[in-house]
Amino acid sequence: MSEENSHIPPAPAPAPVPPPVQPPINWEREVLEKLVFATIKEQRANRRWSIFFKVFILVVIFLAVANYFNFSILSGDAEVGRHTALIEIEGNIESEGSGSAAVVIPALNKAFADSGSVAIVLHINSPGGSPVQAGMIVDEVRRLRKGYPDKPLYAVVDEICASGGYYIASAADSIYVNKASVIGSIGVLMEGFGFTGTMEKLGVERRLLTAGAHKSFMDPFSPQSDKDKAHAQQMLNEIHQQFIEVVRSGRGKRLKETDETFSGLYWTGARAIDMGLADGLGSVDSVARDIVKAEDVIDYTQHEGLPERVLKKFGASVGAGAMKATVEAAKPALR
Template identity: 70%
Template sequence: MSELPGTDYSDVKIQAPLPSAVAWERDTLEKLVFATVHERRAARRWSIFFKLSFLLLAFFALWSLSDFNFTGSDGELIGTHTALIEIEGSIEEEGNGAADVVIPSLNKAFSDRESRAVVLKINSPGGSPVQAGAIVDEILRLRKAYPAKPVYVVVDEICASGGHYIAAAADRIYVNKASIVGSVGVLMDGFGFTGAMDKLGVERRLLTAGENKGFLDPFSPQSDTHKAHAQAMLNEIHQQFIAVVRSGRGTRLKETPETFSGLFWSGARAVDMGLADGFGTIESVARDVVRVEDIVDYTAQEGLPERVLKKFGAAVGQGAMRTLYAGTRPAVR
């Protein structure tokens, strides 16, 4: 090999080829490094995905809880309309038929300057006379506060007992020919286990301070005094119910001995008896009676937590306890 003039080769080192074992180790290390990088990238992508999913769920939960309404309380964006409030199911202290749920909806519907009438769509077999009475009182108060805004009831499948209690406070009641209407009565039901306890040899040990504190205890014999007291209370509540129906229906009511007996009738028969005024649906009442076809629903909607809890049965224990002691409370159903 010839050397170029003035070139110093003293620092040049000739690298020998790597042994095959060393090359394999380097390749393996490179693969491990690349695999680690890919794994971290994948983990980062999944982390971003889960964070976005959580944010979306949180957003929808807040949306549901906030009950957003872009129409505004004064109806500026929705214009003239017929206000709708639905009462579905039993009228109890919780749920769609509770006074605490229905009354705020009534106030919103009446106070909206663009609502021309309030229509209650009722599909209920009845329930608590306290809840029904509170709703009736509020309807009567709002009718006086807003005399130009009528209240109508449209019956779906059934409007019996406590449902009819509420309906009687409206200006007019519209039904389907096959709807179930009426059942103007009050009941208090429960169970007595004294016979079964005697057969099983079970002894009831109940201590009370006050001779009537064990009133309607299902594990103790029912006394004539307690039975008479309960009957008197039911009769009193029944008379309150009758007074509301008579006042609401006025001269339209064709009263007979059976009217307030607790019987119920078809919608067609209810119209003949004066318990209802005619046949109609939400749409027909808005179109032909109110003459404002646009309908806005003011019914309070359950939030996401309530729906989830109900779906997974979180209220089962509470419902069981309520069922056990339901016989100690009057019910208009």
């Protein structure tokens, strides 16, 4: 070997080739475990929701049963000691709510029948409503007062006791008010709208077929004839006269009639006392304490239960409400 070749550096060694990456020996097991854990997690979530809905349904069923059987101290034959029985009438006098005959009459029967009740107080806060519902309540009040002559019934007015509300209150032995309460409106109305002029301007034709000459009575899309108007006025006058007779019968000689007494006007509680429409100032507590002499007040009002509110919340009465809005316009009202 020559001297020149002895100085040539040796060729670099080739870089080592990395071994190929091998998948884990148990990769199938790892994937299977992940799938199993995901399935278990989903099943647990479904189980929680299932338990939640089952508990919810059981609670609703329990409340419905409790409401049906009226679980309270007044249920069955349970009676309490000497007390003043209270029945609340709040809002419009109509076929639903605390002012309906279906709610008030059973409460009246319980209150009168309880041997511990010394007197009954109707706590009224109502602008009026249906003469039919008010009339049924008054008829039952009269019947119960004859059956229990030793149990007086008092009406205590809150904010307002007008029209149908006063129709009921006038059947009480005495009526107590606040000096600023609104009392009166002894009258009847039937309201609605007429769209015939608007329809003519818009070019809308009303196509209504009826069997019966007056079947379209009070139809807002048809012209109102003089005969229909006279018939409606006759109905209102008849119901108004029924209202007047109830007030006269209930108030008797205490009523100081004037030309305005049955005109439909309102008055304050203080003025109503002067007119003989009320007997004095008082509240539920003061009447129970000073008049009845039984300060313990027991509420006999039948309150709407949770199941009914839940059903209404889900719209069970939406369709009925729409139909009711259409029909109500043709009904006479004490308000």
